[in-house]
Amino acid sequence: MTSVKELCVASNSANNAPQPPEIIEVEELVVACDGGGGALGHPRVFLTLDNGRAECGYCDRLFILKAGVKVARSH
Numbered sequence: 147m148t149s150v151k152e153l154c155v156a157s158n159s160a161n162n163a164p165q166p167p168e169i170i171e172v173e174e175l176v177v178a179c180d181g182g183g184g185a186l187g188h189p190r191v192f193l194t195l196d197n198g199r200a201e202c203g204y205c206d207r208l209f210i211l212k213a214g215v216k217v218a219r220s221h
């Protein structure tokens with residue numbers, strides 16, 4: 147007889163929970179993302195960081211400007 151307790155342990159949340167978006171630190175305001183290839187791959191797109199961050203619309207990766215990086219602002 148299988149107890150309810152054992153069933154709860156077996157259904158580990160790691161299998162069901164959506165993966166948190168990957169956070170990538172970059173040193174430039176424009177980054178290219180192609181999803182890293184494989185199952186998550188997508189056509190390469192260029193993202194421009196806004197306020198030090200940009201999110202890829204394809205794979206939900208979050209790009210953030212690495213702390214301490216100075217970016218030349220265009221006039």
Ligand SMILES: [Zn+2]
Binds near residue numbers: 180188202203206
């Ligand atoms: Zn992407």
